[in-house]
Amino acid sequence: MLLCSEKTPAWAGPRGLLQKRSRADSLNAGLSQHTACLRPCPFGRDGHAVSIPLRLSPHTFFDMADQESVTELTTDKASIKARGLEGVIALESELSSIDGDKGQLIYRGYDIHDLADHASFEEVVYLLRHGELPAQSELDDFSSHLRSERALPAPILNLLRETPADAHPMAVLRTAVSALALYDEEADTMEEAANHRKADRILAQIPTIIAAFDRLRKDKEPVAPLDHGSMAHNFLYMLNGEKPGAAAEDTFDVCLVLHADHGLNASTFTSRVIGSTLSDMYSAVSGSVGALKGRLHGGANQEVMRMLLDIDAKGADPTSYIRDRLDADERVMGFGHRVYNTMDPRAAILRTMVKELSEEAGDMKWYEYTTKIHETMTEETGIDPNVDFFSGPTYYQLGLDPDLFTTIFALSRTAGWTAHLLEQWADNRLIRPRAQYVGARDRTVTPIAER
Numbered sequence: 130m131l132l133c134s135e136k137t138p139a140w141a142g143p144r145g146l147l148q149k150r151s152r153a154d155s156l157n158a159g160l161s162q163h164t165a166c167l168r169p170c171p172f173g174r175d176g177h178a179v180s181i182p183l184r185l186s187p188h189t190f191f192d193m194a195d196q197e198s199v200t201e202l203t204t205d206k207a208s209i210k211a212r213g214l215e216g217v218i219a220l221e222s223e224l225s226s227i228d229g230d231k232g233q234l235i236y237r238g239y240d241i242h243d244l245a246d247h248a249s250f251e252e253v254v255y256l257l258r259h260g261e262l263p264a265q266s267e268l269d270d271f272s273s274h275l276r277s278e279r280a281l282p283a284p285i286l287n288l289l290r291e292t293p294a295d296a297h298p299m300a301v302l303r304t305a306v307s308a309l310a311l312y313d314e315e316a317d318t319m320e321e322a323a324n325h326r327k328a329d330r331i332l333a334q335i336p337t338i339i340a341a342f343d344r345l346r347k348d349k350e351p352v353a354p355l356d357h358g359s360m361a362h363n364f365l366y367m368l369n370g371e372k373p374g375a376a377a378e379d380t381f382d383v384c385l386v387l388h389a390d391h392g393l394n395a396s397t398f399t400s401r402v403i404g405s406t407l408s409d410m411y412s413a414v415s416g417s418v419g420a421l422k423g424r425l426h427g428g429a430n431q432e433v434m435r436m437l438l439d440i441d442a443k444g445a446d447p448t449s450y451i452r453d454r455l456d457a458d459e460r461v462m463g464f465g466h467r468v469y470n471t472m473d474p475r476a477a478i479l480r481t482m483v484k485e486l487s488e489e490a491g492d493m494k495w496y497e498y499t500t501k502i503h504e505t506m507t508e509e510t511g512i513d514p515n516v517d518f519f520s521g522p523t524y525y526q527l528g529l530d531p532d533l534f535t536t537i538f539a540l541s542r543t544a545g546w547t548a549h550l551l552e553q554w555a556d557n558r559l560i561r562p563r564a565q566y567v568g569a570r571d572r573t574v575t576p577i578a579e580r
Protein backbone atom coordinates (compact mmCIF):
# COMPACT_ATOMS: atom_id res chain seq x y z
CA MET A 130 0.00 0.00 0.00
CA LEU A 131 1.51 3.30 -1.01
CA LEU A 132 0.88 6.67 0.44
CA CYS A 133 2.08 8.39 -2.69
CA SER A 134 2.12 7.41 -6.32
CA GLU A 135 5.36 6.88 -8.14
CA LYS A 136 4.95 10.29 -9.74
CA THR A 137 4.84 11.88 -6.35
CA PRO A 138 7.80 13.99 -5.76
CA ALA A 139 8.93 13.97 -2.33
CA TRP A 140 10.83 14.59 0.72
CA ALA A 141 12.83 17.66 1.16
CA GLY A 142 12.31 20.44 3.46
CA PRO A 143 12.26 24.09 3.98
CA ARG A 144 15.29 23.69 6.14
CA GLY A 145 17.54 21.81 3.82
CA LEU A 146 17.89 18.57 2.00
CA LEU A 147 20.89 17.24 3.85
CA GLN A 148 19.17 17.48 7.15
CA LYS A 149 16.11 15.71 5.73
CA ARG A 150 18.16 13.05 4.06
CA SER A 151 19.99 12.17 7.23
CA ARG A 152 16.78 12.10 9.25
CA ALA A 153 15.18 9.85 6.70
CA ASP A 154 18.20 7.61 6.51
CA SER A 155 18.40 7.21 10.25
CA LEU A 156 14.72 6.41 10.35
CA ASN A 157 15.10 3.78 7.69
CA ALA A 158 18.00 2.26 9.49
CA GLY A 159 15.72 1.26 12.28
CA LEU A 160 12.88 0.05 10.14
CA SER A 161 12.36 -3.10 8.21
CA GLN A 162 12.57 -2.68 4.47
CA HIS A 163 8.92 -3.25 3.73
CA THR A 164 6.99 -2.31 6.81
CA ALA A 165 8.20 1.01 8.01
CA CYS A 166 5.13 2.22 9.85
CA LEU A 167 5.11 5.96 10.16
CA ARG A 168 1.56 6.76 11.07
CA PRO A 169 -1.90 5.37 11.39
CA CYS A 170 -3.72 5.30 8.10
CA PRO A 171 -7.39 5.31 7.19
CA PHE A 172 -7.55 1.90 5.63
CA GLY A 173 -8.13 -0.28 8.70
CA ARG A 174 -11.33 -2.19 7.95
CA ASP A 175 -12.31 -2.51 11.60
CA GLY A 176 -11.67 1.11 12.40
CA HIS A 177 -8.22 0.42 13.83
CA ALA A 178 -5.21 2.07 12.35
CA VAL A 179 -3.00 -0.08 10.19
CA SER A 180 0.54 0.41 9.02
CA ILE A 181 1.54 2.14 5.86
CA PRO A 182 4.66 0.59 4.41
CA LEU A 183 6.35 3.88 3.75
CA ARG A 184 10.04 3.65 3.06
CA LEU A 185 12.13 6.71 3.30
CA SER A 186 14.74 5.96 0.74
CA PRO A 187 15.43 7.96 -2.38
CA HIS A 188 15.04 4.73 -4.34
CA THR A 189 11.55 3.91 -3.23
CA PHE A 190 8.42 5.99 -3.10
CA PHE A 191 9.85 9.44 -2.74
CA ASP A 192 12.48 11.31 -4.60
CA MET A 193 14.67 12.87 -1.98
CA ALA A 194 16.20 15.20 -4.51
CA ASP A 195 13.03 17.21 -4.91
CA GLN A 196 13.29 19.72 -2.12
CA GLU A 197 10.19 21.63 -3.12
CA SER A 198 7.81 18.85 -2.25
CA VAL A 199 8.85 18.06 1.25
CA THR A 200 7.92 19.52 4.54
CA GLU A 201 8.80 17.90 7.76
CA LEU A 202 9.42 14.47 9.07
CA THR A 203 9.36 13.20 12.60
CA THR A 204 9.86 9.76 13.97
CA ASP A 205 6.17 9.06 14.42
CA LYS A 206 4.66 11.16 11.66
CA ALA A 207 5.38 12.02 8.08
CA SER A 208 4.12 15.08 6.29
CA ILE A 209 4.19 15.35 2.56
CA LYS A 210 3.83 18.60 0.76
CA ALA A 211 2.53 18.22 -2.75
CA ARG A 212 1.23 21.41 -4.29
CA GLY A 213 -2.36 20.85 -5.40
CA LEU A 214 -2.03 17.37 -3.80
CA GLU A 215 -0.50 16.21 -7.07
CA GLY A 216 0.39 12.54 -6.98
CA VAL A 217 -0.84 12.04 -3.42
CA ILE A 218 -2.87 8.91 -2.83
CA ALA A 219 -5.36 9.92 -0.16
CA LEU A 220 -7.55 6.81 -0.05
CA GLU A 221 -8.37 3.50 -1.67
CA SER A 222 -11.25 3.14 -4.08
CA GLU A 223 -12.67 0.31 -6.17
CA LEU A 224 -14.74 2.60 -8.38
CA SER A 225 -12.63 3.91 -11.23
CA SER A 226 -9.04 4.20 -12.31
CA ILE A 227 -7.11 6.29 -14.80
CA ASP A 228 -3.92 5.19 -16.52
CA GLY A 229 -2.56 8.59 -17.47
CA ASP A 230 0.18 7.21 -19.74
CA LYS A 231 -1.96 4.75 -21.67
CA GLY A 232 -4.94 7.12 -21.77
CA GLN A 233 -7.18 4.50 -20.20
CA LEU A 234 -10.18 4.94 -17.91
CA ILE A 235 -11.91 2.01 -16.25
CA TYR A 236 -15.00 1.82 -14.07
CA ARG A 237 -14.91 -1.24 -11.78
CA GLY A 238 -12.57 -2.99 -14.23
CA TYR A 239 -14.50 -2.20 -17.43
CA ASP A 240 -12.89 0.00 -20.07
CA ILE A 241 -14.81 3.20 -20.77
CA HIS A 242 -14.92 2.38 -24.52
CA ASP A 243 -16.59 -0.96 -23.75
CA LEU A 244 -19.12 0.68 -21.44
CA ALA A 245 -19.85 3.51 -23.89
CA ASP A 246 -20.56 0.92 -26.60
CA HIS A 247 -22.50 -1.63 -24.57
CA ALA A 248 -24.00 -0.16 -21.38
CA SER A 249 -26.61 2.48 -20.64
CA PHE A 250 -26.11 5.20 -18.05
CA GLU A 251 -28.45 3.39 -15.63
CA GLU A 252 -26.37 0.22 -15.96
CA VAL A 253 -23.22 2.22 -15.26
CA VAL A 254 -24.74 3.86 -12.18
CA TYR A 255 -25.69 0.40 -10.91
CA LEU A 256 -22.19 -0.87 -11.67
CA LEU A 257 -20.53 1.97 -9.78
CA ARG A 258 -22.87 1.59 -6.84
CA HIS A 259 -22.95 -2.22 -6.55
CA GLY A 260 -19.72 -3.37 -8.18
CA GLU A 261 -21.39 -5.52 -10.87
CA LEU A 262 -23.36 -4.82 -14.01
CA PRO A 263 -27.03 -5.54 -13.34
CA ALA A 264 -28.99 -8.49 -14.66
CA GLN A 265 -32.11 -7.40 -16.60
CA SER A 266 -34.44 -7.80 -13.60
CA GLU A 267 -32.04 -5.83 -11.38
CA LEU A 268 -31.83 -3.07 -13.98
CA ASP A 269 -35.62 -2.98 -14.30
CA ASP A 270 -36.06 -2.58 -10.53
CA PHE A 271 -33.33 0.02 -10.28
CA SER A 272 -34.59 2.07 -13.23
CA SER A 273 -38.14 1.87 -11.96
CA HIS A 274 -37.08 3.22 -8.57
CA LEU A 275 -35.14 6.05 -10.21
CA ARG A 276 -38.21 6.94 -12.29
CA SER A 277 -40.40 6.99 -9.18
CA GLU A 278 -38.14 9.65 -7.63
CA ARG A 279 -38.10 12.10 -10.56
CA ALA A 280 -40.70 14.61 -9.38
CA LEU A 281 -39.58 17.57 -7.28
CA PRO A 282 -41.13 18.58 -3.96
CA ALA A 283 -43.44 21.57 -4.62
CA PRO A 284 -41.30 24.01 -2.55
CA ILE A 285 -38.29 23.26 -4.77
CA LEU A 286 -40.30 24.14 -7.87
CA ASN A 287 -41.40 27.33 -6.12
CA LEU A 288 -37.78 28.10 -5.29
CA LEU A 289 -36.89 27.72 -8.97
CA ARG A 290 -39.76 30.01 -9.92
CA GLU A 291 -38.37 32.68 -7.58
CA THR A 292 -34.78 32.29 -8.77
CA PRO A 293 -33.44 35.15 -10.92
CA ALA A 294 -33.57 34.11 -14.58
CA ASP A 295 -30.00 35.27 -15.14
CA ALA A 296 -28.56 33.09 -12.37
CA HIS A 297 -25.95 30.60 -13.52
CA PRO A 298 -27.55 27.13 -13.77
CA MET A 299 -24.73 25.63 -11.68
CA ALA A 300 -25.42 28.12 -8.88
CA VAL A 301 -29.10 27.22 -9.13
CA LEU A 302 -28.33 23.50 -9.06
CA ARG A 303 -26.03 23.89 -6.04
CA THR A 304 -28.75 25.78 -4.16
CA ALA A 305 -31.56 23.43 -5.17
CA VAL A 306 -29.64 20.27 -4.21
CA SER A 307 -28.96 21.78 -0.81
CA ALA A 308 -32.63 22.76 -0.46
CA LEU A 309 -33.80 19.24 -1.39
CA ALA A 310 -32.46 18.07 1.99
CA LEU A 311 -35.08 20.17 3.74
CA TYR A 312 -37.84 18.06 2.20
CA ASP A 313 -36.29 14.64 2.67
CA GLU A 314 -37.13 13.01 5.98
CA GLU A 315 -34.15 10.71 5.53
CA ALA A 316 -31.67 13.53 4.90
CA ASP A 317 -29.75 12.90 8.12
CA THR A 318 -30.34 9.16 8.39
CA MET A 319 -27.01 7.50 7.85
CA GLU A 320 -28.09 3.85 7.46
CA GLU A 321 -26.72 2.33 4.27
CA ALA A 322 -30.15 1.56 2.81
CA ALA A 323 -31.29 5.15 3.42
CA ASN A 324 -28.12 6.46 1.80
CA HIS A 325 -28.79 4.31 -1.29
CA ARG A 326 -32.34 5.68 -1.47
CA LYS A 327 -31.02 9.24 -1.18
CA ALA A 328 -28.45 8.57 -3.89
CA ASP A 329 -31.32 7.46 -6.18
CA ARG A 330 -33.42 10.45 -5.22
CA ILE A 331 -30.71 13.04 -5.80
CA LEU A 332 -29.72 11.45 -9.11
CA ALA A 333 -33.34 11.30 -10.26
CA GLN A 334 -34.19 14.86 -9.22
CA ILE A 335 -31.15 16.70 -10.58
CA PRO A 336 -32.33 16.39 -14.23
CA THR A 337 -35.74 17.73 -13.20
CA ILE A 338 -34.13 20.74 -11.50
CA ILE A 339 -31.96 21.55 -14.53
CA ALA A 340 -34.78 21.21 -17.06
CA ALA A 341 -37.32 23.09 -14.92
CA PHE A 342 -34.99 26.03 -14.32
CA ASP A 343 -34.03 26.24 -17.99
CA ARG A 344 -37.69 26.42 -19.01
CA LEU A 345 -38.65 28.88 -16.28
CA ARG A 346 -35.87 31.28 -17.25
CA LYS A 347 -37.22 31.17 -20.81
CA ASP A 348 -40.76 31.97 -19.58
CA LYS A 349 -41.95 28.43 -20.20
CA GLU A 350 -43.73 26.15 -17.76
CA PRO A 351 -41.70 23.20 -16.46
CA VAL A 352 -42.59 19.87 -18.03
CA ALA A 353 -43.48 17.08 -15.57
CA PRO A 354 -41.12 14.08 -15.70
CA LEU A 355 -42.19 10.96 -17.56
CA ASP A 356 -42.95 7.78 -15.65
CA HIS A 357 -41.12 5.78 -18.31
CA GLY A 358 -37.99 6.00 -20.43
CA SER A 359 -34.32 6.34 -19.62
CA MET A 360 -32.78 9.24 -17.79
CA ALA A 361 -31.39 10.57 -21.07
CA HIS A 362 -34.79 10.33 -22.76
CA ASN A 363 -36.66 11.94 -19.87
CA PHE A 364 -34.17 14.78 -19.47
CA LEU A 365 -34.28 15.81 -23.14
CA TYR A 366 -38.07 15.52 -23.02
CA MET A 367 -38.35 17.76 -19.93
CA LEU A 368 -35.95 20.27 -21.43
CA ASN A 369 -37.52 20.60 -24.87
CA GLY A 370 -41.11 19.58 -24.18
CA GLU A 371 -40.95 16.95 -26.89
CA LYS A 372 -39.63 13.43 -27.07
CA PRO A 373 -36.08 13.21 -28.38
CA GLY A 374 -35.09 11.20 -31.45
CA ALA A 375 -33.32 7.92 -30.85
CA ALA A 376 -29.96 9.28 -32.09
CA ALA A 377 -30.03 12.29 -29.75
CA GLU A 378 -31.02 10.08 -26.83
CA ASP A 379 -28.22 7.61 -27.55
CA THR A 380 -25.61 10.35 -27.92
CA PHE A 381 -26.72 11.98 -24.69
CA ASP A 382 -26.72 8.64 -22.89
CA VAL A 383 -23.12 7.97 -23.97
CA CYS A 384 -22.15 11.45 -22.69
CA LEU A 385 -23.61 10.51 -19.33
CA VAL A 386 -21.69 7.22 -19.30
CA LEU A 387 -18.43 9.03 -20.08
CA HIS A 388 -18.74 11.54 -17.24
CA ALA A 389 -20.04 9.24 -14.48
CA ASP A 390 -16.79 8.82 -12.56
CA HIS A 391 -13.15 9.79 -12.86
CA GLY A 392 -10.96 8.83 -9.94
CA LEU A 393 -10.37 11.28 -7.17
CA ASN A 394 -11.03 14.44 -9.17
CA ALA A 395 -11.62 17.74 -7.36
CA SER A 396 -15.40 17.49 -7.01
CA THR A 397 -15.30 13.82 -5.99
CA PHE A 398 -12.64 14.59 -3.42
CA THR A 399 -14.94 17.37 -2.17
CA SER A 400 -17.74 14.85 -1.68
CA ARG A 401 -15.45 12.46 0.16
CA VAL A 402 -14.05 15.21 2.39
CA ILE A 403 -17.54 16.38 3.32
CA GLY A 404 -18.76 12.80 3.71
CA SER A 405 -15.78 11.94 5.91
CA THR A 406 -17.03 14.37 8.55
CA LEU A 407 -20.23 12.25 8.63
CA SER A 408 -22.18 15.12 7.18
CA ASP A 409 -25.12 14.14 4.95
CA MET A 410 -25.32 13.27 1.26
CA TYR A 411 -27.04 16.52 0.26
CA SER A 412 -24.27 18.58 1.85
CA ALA A 413 -21.66 16.55 0.03
CA VAL A 414 -23.34 16.66 -3.38
CA SER A 415 -24.08 20.39 -3.19
CA GLY A 416 -20.42 20.94 -2.24
CA SER A 417 -19.35 18.87 -5.23
CA VAL A 418 -21.58 20.87 -7.56
CA GLY A 419 -19.78 23.97 -6.26
CA ALA A 420 -16.38 22.40 -6.96
CA LEU A 421 -17.38 21.24 -10.43
CA LYS A 422 -18.60 24.74 -11.33
CA GLY A 423 -15.03 26.08 -11.48
CA ARG A 424 -13.56 26.58 -14.95
CA LEU A 425 -10.45 24.54 -14.14
CA HIS A 426 -12.82 21.59 -13.58
CA GLY A 427 -16.28 21.08 -15.09
CA GLY A 428 -16.81 24.74 -16.00
CA ALA A 429 -14.29 24.33 -18.83
CA ASN A 430 -16.85 22.87 -21.27
CA GLN A 431 -18.88 26.07 -21.28
CA GLU A 432 -15.70 28.09 -21.79
CA VAL A 433 -14.72 25.92 -24.76
CA MET A 434 -18.03 26.66 -26.46
CA ARG A 435 -17.70 30.35 -25.66
CA MET A 436 -14.33 30.29 -27.42
CA LEU A 437 -15.72 28.42 -30.46
CA LEU A 438 -18.64 30.85 -30.72
CA ASP A 439 -16.24 33.78 -30.44
CA ILE A 440 -14.09 32.37 -33.26
CA ASP A 441 -17.23 31.92 -35.34
CA ALA A 442 -18.66 35.38 -34.61
CA LYS A 443 -15.36 37.07 -35.48
CA GLY A 444 -14.76 34.94 -38.54
CA ALA A 445 -11.33 34.32 -37.00
CA ASP A 446 -8.83 31.74 -38.11
CA PRO A 447 -8.79 29.17 -35.24
CA THR A 448 -5.02 28.68 -35.56
CA SER A 449 -4.16 32.38 -35.16
CA TYR A 450 -6.81 32.74 -32.46
CA ILE A 451 -5.12 30.05 -30.35
CA ARG A 452 -1.63 31.35 -31.04
CA ASP A 453 -2.73 34.80 -29.86
CA ARG A 454 -4.10 33.28 -26.67
CA LEU A 455 -0.92 31.40 -25.98
CA ASP A 456 1.19 34.49 -26.76
CA ALA A 457 -0.91 36.37 -24.21
CA ASP A 458 -0.10 33.60 -21.69
CA GLU A 459 -3.74 32.56 -21.49
CA ARG A 460 -4.90 29.01 -20.94
CA VAL A 461 -6.89 27.34 -23.65
CA MET A 462 -9.87 25.71 -22.00
CA GLY A 463 -10.43 22.04 -22.74
CA PHE A 464 -6.71 21.24 -22.83
CA GLY A 465 -4.43 19.76 -20.20
CA HIS A 466 -5.05 17.37 -17.38
CA ARG A 467 -3.55 16.60 -14.01
CA VAL A 468 -3.46 12.84 -14.62
CA TYR A 469 -3.41 12.15 -18.38
CA ASN A 470 -0.11 12.50 -20.20
CA THR A 471 -1.86 11.63 -23.43
CA MET A 472 -5.28 12.10 -24.95
CA ASP A 473 -8.14 11.62 -22.51
CA PRO A 474 -10.01 8.51 -23.80
CA ARG A 475 -13.34 10.27 -23.25
CA ALA A 476 -12.19 13.09 -25.52
CA ALA A 477 -11.45 10.58 -28.27
CA ILE A 478 -15.02 9.23 -28.12
CA LEU A 479 -16.53 12.70 -27.98
CA ARG A 480 -14.45 13.88 -30.93
CA THR A 481 -16.11 11.21 -33.05
CA MET A 482 -19.48 12.39 -31.79
CA VAL A 483 -18.75 16.00 -32.78
CA LYS A 484 -17.84 14.74 -36.26
CA GLU A 485 -20.98 12.62 -36.60
CA LEU A 486 -23.30 15.34 -35.30
CA SER A 487 -21.69 17.86 -37.69
CA GLU A 488 -22.19 15.46 -40.60
CA GLU A 489 -25.82 14.91 -39.63
CA ALA A 490 -26.38 18.66 -39.44
CA GLY A 491 -24.65 19.12 -42.82
CA ASP A 492 -22.40 21.79 -41.28
CA MET A 493 -18.84 20.78 -40.43
CA LYS A 494 -17.70 24.06 -38.89
CA TRP A 495 -17.56 22.97 -35.23
CA TYR A 496 -15.64 19.86 -36.18
CA GLU A 497 -13.27 21.89 -38.34
CA TYR A 498 -12.66 24.50 -35.64
CA THR A 499 -11.95 21.84 -33.01
CA THR A 500 -9.64 19.97 -35.38
CA LYS A 501 -7.62 23.10 -36.14
CA ILE A 502 -7.40 24.07 -32.48
CA HIS A 503 -6.31 20.55 -31.56
CA GLU A 504 -3.59 20.64 -34.24
CA THR A 505 -2.39 24.06 -33.14
CA MET A 506 -2.22 23.08 -29.48
CA THR A 507 -0.27 19.94 -30.41
CA GLU A 508 2.21 21.97 -32.47
CA GLU A 509 2.59 24.83 -30.03
CA THR A 510 2.39 23.13 -26.65
CA GLY A 511 2.07 19.37 -26.99
CA ILE A 512 -0.83 19.58 -24.52
CA ASP A 513 -3.68 17.15 -25.26
CA PRO A 514 -7.40 17.88 -25.21
CA ASN A 515 -9.47 16.72 -22.26
CA VAL A 516 -13.12 15.64 -22.04
CA ASP A 517 -14.41 19.21 -21.97
CA PHE A 518 -12.94 20.18 -25.32
CA PHE A 519 -15.29 17.94 -27.27
CA SER A 520 -18.24 17.73 -24.86
CA GLY A 521 -18.92 21.45 -25.39
CA PRO A 522 -19.58 21.23 -29.14
CA THR A 523 -21.37 17.88 -28.63
CA TYR A 524 -23.92 19.38 -26.24
CA TYR A 525 -24.23 22.48 -28.41
CA GLN A 526 -25.14 20.38 -31.41
CA LEU A 527 -27.71 18.56 -29.29
CA GLY A 528 -29.37 21.95 -28.81
CA LEU A 529 -28.27 22.73 -25.24
CA ASP A 530 -27.38 26.26 -24.15
CA PRO A 531 -23.67 26.59 -23.24
CA ASP A 532 -24.37 27.60 -19.64
CA LEU A 533 -26.19 24.27 -19.15
CA PHE A 534 -23.18 22.18 -20.15
CA THR A 535 -21.65 21.92 -16.69
CA THR A 536 -24.99 20.95 -15.19
CA ILE A 537 -25.03 17.93 -17.53
CA PHE A 538 -21.60 17.02 -16.24
CA ALA A 539 -23.00 17.32 -12.69
CA LEU A 540 -26.02 15.20 -13.56
CA SER A 541 -23.77 12.39 -14.68
CA ARG A 542 -21.06 12.81 -12.04
CA THR A 543 -23.70 12.57 -9.29
CA ALA A 544 -23.47 8.84 -10.02
CA GLY A 545 -19.79 8.94 -9.06
CA TRP A 546 -20.13 11.35 -6.13
CA THR A 547 -22.84 9.28 -4.47
CA ALA A 548 -21.05 5.97 -5.12
CA HIS A 549 -17.88 7.46 -3.59
CA LEU A 550 -19.84 8.62 -0.56
CA LEU A 551 -21.20 5.12 -0.01
CA GLU A 552 -17.68 3.73 -0.36
CA GLN A 553 -16.33 6.38 2.04
CA TRP A 554 -18.95 5.64 4.68
CA ALA A 555 -18.38 1.89 4.42
CA ASP A 556 -14.90 2.45 5.86
CA ASN A 557 -14.77 6.03 7.04
CA ARG A 558 -11.91 8.03 8.41
CA LEU A 559 -11.91 11.82 8.66
CA ILE A 560 -9.98 13.36 5.75
CA ARG A 561 -7.91 16.06 7.32
CA PRO A 562 -4.57 17.06 5.79
CA ARG A 563 -2.32 19.78 7.14
CA ALA A 564 -1.03 23.07 5.86
CA GLN A 565 2.56 24.10 6.20
CA TYR A 566 2.48 27.28 8.24
CA VAL A 567 4.67 29.90 6.60
CA GLY A 568 3.32 32.93 8.46
CA ALA A 569 4.80 35.05 11.21
CA ARG A 570 5.49 33.74 14.72
CA ASP A 571 6.12 35.13 18.17
CA ARG A 572 4.11 38.33 17.77
CA THR A 573 2.39 40.07 20.66
CA VAL A 574 -0.82 42.09 20.51
CA THR A 575 -0.43 45.86 20.54
CA PRO A 576 -3.42 47.45 22.28
CA ILE A 577 -5.86 48.80 19.67
CA ALA A 578 -5.36 52.43 20.66
CA GLU A 579 -1.65 52.13 19.90
CA ARG A 580 -1.92 50.48 16.45
Ligand code: COA
Nearest residue numbers: 424425426429459460461462463464465466467515516517
Ligand atom coordinates in the same frame (compact mmCIF):
# COMPACT_ATOMS: atom_id res chain seq x y z
N1 COA B 1 -3.53 25.96 -21.92
C1 COA B 1 -2.27 26.44 -21.92
N2 COA B 1 -1.30 26.00 -21.08
C2 COA B 1 -1.64 25.04 -20.22
C3 COA B 1 -2.92 24.49 -20.18
C4 COA B 1 -3.89 24.99 -21.07
N3 COA B 1 -5.13 24.52 -21.07
N4 COA B 1 -2.97 23.54 -19.22
C5 COA B 1 -1.75 23.49 -18.67
N5 COA B 1 -0.95 24.40 -19.27
C6 COA B 1 0.45 24.64 -18.96
C7 COA B 1 0.55 25.57 -17.76
O1 COA B 1 0.59 26.93 -18.15
C8 COA B 1 1.81 25.12 -17.11
O2 COA B 1 2.89 25.66 -17.81
P1 COA B 1 4.13 26.27 -17.02
O3 COA B 1 4.69 25.09 -16.25
O4 COA B 1 5.01 26.79 -18.08
O5 COA B 1 3.57 27.32 -16.12
C9 COA B 1 1.84 23.62 -17.36
O6 COA B 1 1.02 23.41 -18.53
C10 COA B 1 1.31 22.80 -16.21
O7 COA B 1 0.04 23.32 -15.81
P2 COA B 1 -0.54 23.20 -14.35
O8 COA B 1 -1.61 24.22 -14.17
O9 COA B 1 0.56 23.19 -13.34
O10 COA B 1 -1.16 21.75 -14.39
P3 COA B 1 -2.28 21.25 -13.43
O11 COA B 1 -2.15 19.79 -13.39
O12 COA B 1 -2.26 21.99 -12.15
O13 COA B 1 -3.61 21.71 -14.20
C11 COA B 1 -5.54 21.79 -15.43
C12 COA B 1 -4.47 20.89 -14.83
C13 COA B 1 -6.66 20.91 -16.00
C14 COA B 1 -6.14 22.69 -14.35
C15 COA B 1 -4.93 22.66 -16.54
O14 COA B 1 -4.43 21.83 -17.56
C16 COA B 1 -5.89 23.69 -17.10
O15 COA B 1 -6.01 24.79 -16.55
N6 COA B 1 -6.62 23.35 -18.21
C17 COA B 1 -7.63 24.22 -18.73
C18 COA B 1 -8.94 24.01 -17.98
C19 COA B 1 -9.62 22.72 -18.34
O16 COA B 1 -9.73 22.37 -19.50
N7 COA B 1 -10.09 22.04 -17.30
C20 COA B 1 -10.79 20.79 -17.46
C21 COA B 1 -9.98 19.67 -16.91
S1 COA B 1 -10.76 18.11 -17.26
